[in-house]
Amino acid sequence: MTEHRRTVLLLPGQGAQRERMAAGLYGGEPVFTEHLDRSFAALGARGEQLRRAWLRPAPDPAMDDAATAQPLLLAVGHALGRAVEAAAGRPALLLGHSVGELAAAALADVFPADRLSVLVDARSGDLGPGTRGGMLAVAAAPADLPPRLGPGVALAAVNGPRQTVLAGPSAALGATAERLRAAGRTVRALRSAHAFHSPALASTAHRFGTALAGLGPQPPRTPVLSACTAAEVRPEEARDPRFWAGQLALPVRWWPALSALLDRSGTSPGLLLLDASPDRSLSTPARHHPAVRSGATVIAPLLAAPLRTGTPADLTAFHAALAQVPRTA
Secondary structure (H helix, E strand, C coil), rough: CHHHHHEEECCCCCCCCCCCCCCCHHCCHHHHHHHHHHHHHHHHHHHHHHHHHHHCCCCHHHHHCCCHHHHHHHHHHHHHHHHHHHHHCCCCCEEEHHHHHHHHHHHCCCHHHHHHHHHHHHHCCCHHHHHHHHEEEEECCHHHHHCCCCCEEEEEEEEEEEEEEEEECCCHHHHHHHHHCCCCEEECCCCECCCCCHHHHHHHHHHHHHHHHCCCCCCCCCCCCCCCCEEECHHHHCCCCCHHHHHHCEEEHHHHHHHHHHHHHHHCCCEEEEEECCCCCCHHHHHHHHHCCCEEEEEECCCCCCCCCCCCCHHHHHHHHHCCCCCCC
């Protein structure tokens, strides 16, 4: 497959979750439904709880909790990826944000999806009190932020040229937000009750790595671009469970990974970024990149309008989006 026909599937993580995300495909898109049901079935009674939480209309405070959001993001992202694969063939590349990186690993057959769902659900429900806190989006580049952010507050993600996420304990994060607002910065709290991608998650990452080792990770069958290293995952990295678990406590380098991909694509007009997030957040920074402005395409298979997502209109939008994706082997 030539460079100009590459399809890159972007998979969302914590903070992008929405009530009824992609629910309009459930029951109407057979492959999506099949794989989502498999994930729920693997979790037994817990899977039924998650299904009900997912289908509940907004607002649902439970969607802010990692115990609900993370297993759902994994299950929905994996099911959506399988539906894309059935309709248009395997993407040329997978790129996931936060827990979306685990969805990418499942789609690349590094891990069996059903068993990975069980481990992610167990991990999300067993986060210790030391991980509690929050995440804060700041409209600024990391270099523009104060060198000292507050006790326990750390850089958690670089999502765009001027889109930075901080994580830390609630009180310290709140004080940091006040200081940043006073300095003229725009800040917004994300839907997370934990300080993901900060040192507070180091112990959780270690335990998760031990659990992942039992799944016998394999080299990816589809290339995966890591949002942790901003480079393609090497076979030896894919086989190392610590590589996948460690991202819990490390910053997400989304923009470095995405911009490097776009830089390499040059002005190829057929590059397709398939943004599977329910809020279009994964592709927003890419729209200002020269490769996209010159003709590379961003496609969203899910609706972003809050009042229409999770309805039959989702199915119409999905089929319209996939009609723009060239079929691959």
